[in-house]
Amino acid sequence: MKILHTSDWHIGRTFHGHSTLGQLTEVLQSMVETVRSRDIDVVVVAGDVFDSATPAAENYGVLTAALRGLRDAGATVVVTSGNHDSSARLGFLAEFVELAGIHVITQHNQHDQPVTVDDEHGPVHIYGIPYLEPALVRHAYPDAELRSHEQTLRFAMDRVRADLAARGGRSVVVSHCFAVGIEASDVERDITAGGLDYVPIGVFDGPDYVALGHIHGRAALSERVRYSGAPLHYSFSEAGKPRGGWLVELTADGLGPVEWLDLPVPRRLTVLTGELDDLLTNAVHAVHEQDWVSAVVTDRVRPLDGMRRLQERFGWCAALEHRPAVTDQPVAATYAERVRAKSDTEIVAGFLEHVRNGVGPSEFERSVLAEVLAEQAAGEVAA
Incomplete structure (x- = not known):
């Protein structure tokens, strides 16, 4: 079975005030063509489908077109919600789109209810874990201590492993979290509260493959635990990082080859x-x-x-x-001390030096300053 691991589409995010919808549409269309040409069976999207909990109407159009294209290309699609998504809005009509082979997992109690896809070697169980904010889900599990993201995901994974043990077969877990040892770029939302966001990869022991989202650059924490990163560059701190997804093959015995598939970069x-x-x-x-x-x-x-x-x-x-390559050392005297008993020209020049970290007026500025002060002096004499 061939599985394409993607994440962090962030539909609706702007780039320094510019819309990215056109570029993202181009990239997602390329993804559809890749799914078709490589005969990919399943596409997973590991959270942050939208950039906002209240997406604009045109953002739904981009998502609809992408999902329709992936299904037309022959893939089953499994989507989970991330910390940027509204579970209610992303999951609206999930029950009905499931009938079309698109599985949208946004509710906390769905984490141990897999999407099962069969191939010639038997079933593959895909467990989608939506973003689980401890403060918002602990009330549903009063007997468990869910004070951190690590505790919450460990609790969810224990239930996944128990369900998998009963079912048997191969498995994939899809989760949106910040795993230990990965550096976030400046566009990942800071959700740190006492270190609650860090999750050791040991929490994900068991499944054949773990598809992670939240980090915008690709990363392999191990052979079987990986981040795919975002399909677009959303920050200059991401410049030079490849855009694409992991093509994961599951053989009869479990995890097989894992290959990186590049997606186009519309604008470097x-x-x-x-x-x-x-x-x-x-x-x-x-x-x-x-x-x-x-x-x-x-x-x-x-x-x-x-x-x-x-x-x-x-x-x-x-x-x-x-970012000046060279700056003069600022003088220690205060501005008031430096302007005492000085001419107007010296005062203005000193002011410029004071506010520009020791850099005084240029020759052009000095000539303009001399003209202005001369006009001012002439006006005062005429008066």
Whole structure:
């Protein structure tokens, strides 16, 4: 049996104010074509289907088109909810779409009720564990101590293992959590509360394969426990990380080969560093003119109108950071002490030096300053 492990679609997320729906639609369509060309039997989505608990109407359209395409390509689809999802909204009509071979698992009590798919070697039981917030589910299991994500997922996995022991056969677990030893990028929501989000991978002992979501970059915690990452780049901290999913094969004896399948990157992410004039004129940067660009400008003084000027060359420049390569040491004297008994020109120059970490006015600024002060002085004499 061939299983494609994906996660963290985050339908509806913006990228620095830009919609990503068009790009995500392109990537999901490529996923559909991959499922068709590789004869994939099952596609799992390990949580964070939507980016918001209240998705906009057009976001449902993207999800509907993707699920329809995957089913048309011949795959059974298993979807679980993540911490960004509303279980009620994502799970609406789940009972009915199940009749079409699309299994949407959002309720806490569904974790030990597998979706069973058969092949020539027998059944494969796919256990979907929706995101389980301890504070929201502990009331349903009063006899269990569910104060942390580790305790909650250990409790769920104990029940999964008990159910699997009774059923027999091969198994896959789908879960959305933050496993120990993986560094989160800056777009994963901070759900830390006393370390509650960390889950040791030993909690997932037993199944043939564990498909994890929540981390936006691919990662293999072990041969059988993996993150697929998100299908799009949602932060410049993810630049350079591949986008795709794991193609997992289950043989008659359990886990077989696991292969990474790349998905297209509609627009690359690039971080450019240098002085503004170099970024605007150097021919070496021409290959990045159609990329999403984050510019780190190293001029000693923050350039005026830097973003507008960058976007004239890099139309998709989305972020600008001023990080001077060299700064003068600020003087210890206070501003009041430094302006005492000084001329107007010296006062303004000193002010600029004070607020710009020791960098005084440029020659152009000095000439403008001299003209303005001369006009002011002439006006005072005329009065």
